[in-house]
Amino acid sequence: MYLRAFSMLKNANQDTISSSELAERLHLNPPQIRKDLSYFGAFGTRGVGYPVASTAKQIRGILKLDVTQKAALVGAGRLGAAIAAYPGFEMFGFDIAAIFDNDESKIGTIIGKNTIEDIAKISIIEDRDIHLAILAVPGEAAQSVVDMLVNCRIKGILNLSPCYLEVPKRIKVITIDLAMELGILPYYM
Amino acid sequence: MYLRAFSMLKNANQDTISSSELAERLHLNPPQIRKDLSYFGAFGTRGVGYPVASTAKQIRGILKLDVTQKAALVGAGRLGAAIAAYPGFEMFGFDIAAIFDNDESKIGTIIGKNTIEDIAKISIIEDRDIHLAILAVPGEAAQSVVDMLVNCRIKGILNLSPCYLEVPKRIKVITIDLAMELGILPYYM
Numbered sequence: 001m002y003l004r005a006f007s008m009l010k011n012a013n014q015d016t017i018s019s020s021e022l023a024e025r026l027h028l029n030p031p032q033i034r035k036d037l038s039y040f041g042a043f044g045t046r047g048v049g050y051p052v053a054s055t056a057k058q059i060r061g062i063l064k065l066d067v068t069q070k071a072a073l074v075g076a077g078r079l080g081a082a083i084a085a086y087p088g089f090e091m092f093g094f095d096i097a098a099i100f101d102n103d104e105s106k107i108g109t110i111i112g113k114n115t116i117e118d119i120a121k122i123s124i125i126e127d128r129d130i131h132l133a134i135l136a137v138p139g140e141a142a143q144s145v146v147d148m149l150v151n152c153r154i155k156g157i158l159n160l161s162p163c164y165l166e167v168p169k170r171i172k173v174i175t176i177d178l179a180m181e182l183g184i185l186p187y188y189m
Numbered sequence: 190m191y192l193r194a195f196s197m198l199k200n201a202n203q204d205t206i207s208s209s210e211l212a213e214r215l216h217l218n219p220p221q222i223r224k225d226l227s228y229f230g231a232f233g234t235r236g237v238g239y240p241v242a243s244t245a246k247q248i249r250g251i252l253k254l255d256v257t258q259k260a261a262l263v264g265a266g267r268l269g270a271a272i273a274a275y276p277g278f279e280m281f282g283f284d285i286a287a288i289f290d291n292d293e294s295k296i297g298t299i300i301g302k303n304t305i306e307d308i309a310k311i312s313i314i315e316d317r318d319i320h321l322a323i324l325a326v327p328g329e330a331a332q333s334v335v336d337m338l339v340n341c342r343i344k345g346i347l348n349l350s351p352c353y354l355e356v357p358k359r360i361k362v363i364t365i366d367l368a369m370e371l372g373i374l375p376y377y378m
Contacts (some may be wrong), residue, residue, distance in 0.1 A: 004369050008353060025353060066373040071371065078274060082267035086350035087328065088368035133369075139276065155318035156374030158367070162277035164197060164214060164350055165358050172377040174370050178323075178347070181363050182260065185321055185345030186253040188361040 001026060002036065003063065006056035018049035036180055047125045060093065070097035071158075072125050074137035074145055076106050076116050079160060082112045083136055102141075119145070123152050131155040139163040191225065195245035196280045213251075238317060239370075249282065251267035259286035261314050263334055264325035265295050265305050272325055273300045276299060286319055311337050314325065319343040328352040 005025055009017055019030040026033070026092075037043075037050060042058050044050040047151060060066045069091075073080055084096055099111055100119040107118050113181050117124075125133075133149050135157055142161040150158060150167060159165055159175040167173055194214055198206055205366060208226075215222070224260040226232070231247055248345050249255045260278075262269055262285050273285055288300055291309040292370040306313075314322075322338050323344055324331060331350040339344065339356060346356055348364040356362055 001369065001370065004351075004366060005353075007370055022344070025232060062376075064378070067296075069375050077271075078267060079271035080270045081369060085267060086367055088366055089371070091351070092368045092372040094368060094371055096290055131378060134371065146282070155378040158371045158374065160367075162275075162280075164192075164194075174373055174376055176365060176367065176370055177193060178272060178275055178349075178365065179279075179281045180190065180281060181365055182190065182278070182283055182323065182347045183252060183254055183281040184257050184363055185347065185361055187251075189253070189320060189344040 003056060003059040003065070003092070006050075006052055006059065008054045010056055010164070011091075013053055016045075016049040016051055019044060019048070028094075051103075057100075067091040068095050069095050069132060070095050070128070070130045071121075071134055072096075072098040072100065072130045073134045073136065074100045074119065074122070075138075075150070076101040076103070076111060077136065077138075080136040081111060083134060084114070095130075097128065098125060102135040119148070124150050125154070128154045132158070134158045134160070136160045190246040191229070192254070195239075195241055195248065200280075202275050203241055205234075205238040205240055208233060210238070212316050214356065218271070220245050221342070228314075248321060254282040257284050258321060259312075259317070259319045260323055261285075261287040261289065261319045262303075262323045262325065263289045263298060263338070265290040265309070266325065266327075267324040267360055270300060272323060272349075273303070283321075286317065287325075289315060301335045308334070308337070314343070315341045320345070323347045323349070325349045342362040 019033045022033050023030045040059055040062060042050055042055045071094055073084055080182050097113045100114050100122050101116050102119045106116050109116050131154060136146050139161045142163050146165050147174050156172045159173055162177045165173055208222045211222050214220045218360045229248055229251060231239055231244045260283055262273055265288050286302045288305050289311050290305050291308045295305050298305050320343060322343050322375060326334050330348045331352050335354050345361045348362055354362055
């Protein structure tokens, strides 16, 4: 969240930011921000604030996002196509380096810089040094695709299918369920 | 997260679940689960577990999801179309009751049960008793659309544009940045 905020400030050509300005943006309080950023080894200057570019760089390093991370997108349906066009990945150093689908009418067609490849050939991600996958397949297909990914020595999966996935403990899965996020709102209304 | 788990168990026709089985699914520990569920007023039976249907109903009530919540989708591009087709909303009691766009070639066309309406007429959501919006517009358009929504007495916004939104304090905003979520994974690799 901090990296996102600092990256956006950098894109807006802002050089420094105070903890109180950052607090307002992130809906946190200034002491919390100073405490968090000090854990990252970032220290602000009184009356000036935190240097935007170097703090972003520091957090990027901690998160291992200072090198380009290649990711494979599995599923080139509506959601997959939207993800392939998502403008935010670059900010975090991600490169959608391959796209797979099982639909013959889609295989061979081009999305952005990628040609959609046959999911039957997904094991090539290992040769291409891709260790992250973004899963945008229908719920009923998700587990079988995940089983394929597990065999390709994948290390992390961003799961956008609203379903529960079984994976070995060595693999980190983050599931985003849009409906669950929306479900938080009525409580505050 | 608990509601999501219990709803999925209900869909799978499972009647009860133990805290240890739930712990495995949710990557939490059983005491934490027992503690959380007791806050919700849900108590399991030793050797049997928690009743799936009634616990789901209880959590639904706490979250104010026991009545259908109408939501307006703003933006009918690739991401918007994917959201309109997202199967998970029903589980949480949501009804995508209106879709808006500013693209004349899209206005009047149909997605699911909705006809895409002109964003210039967005103030009708107030008459239709819609107080939630899902924002799937390009980043550069997001703030101006949000300003419109604020004038329509919206109460909550699920923001899928990778940008910072300024809203009055009375409005709850949840931002999902897919790249930020993906950004968590390399740290664990």
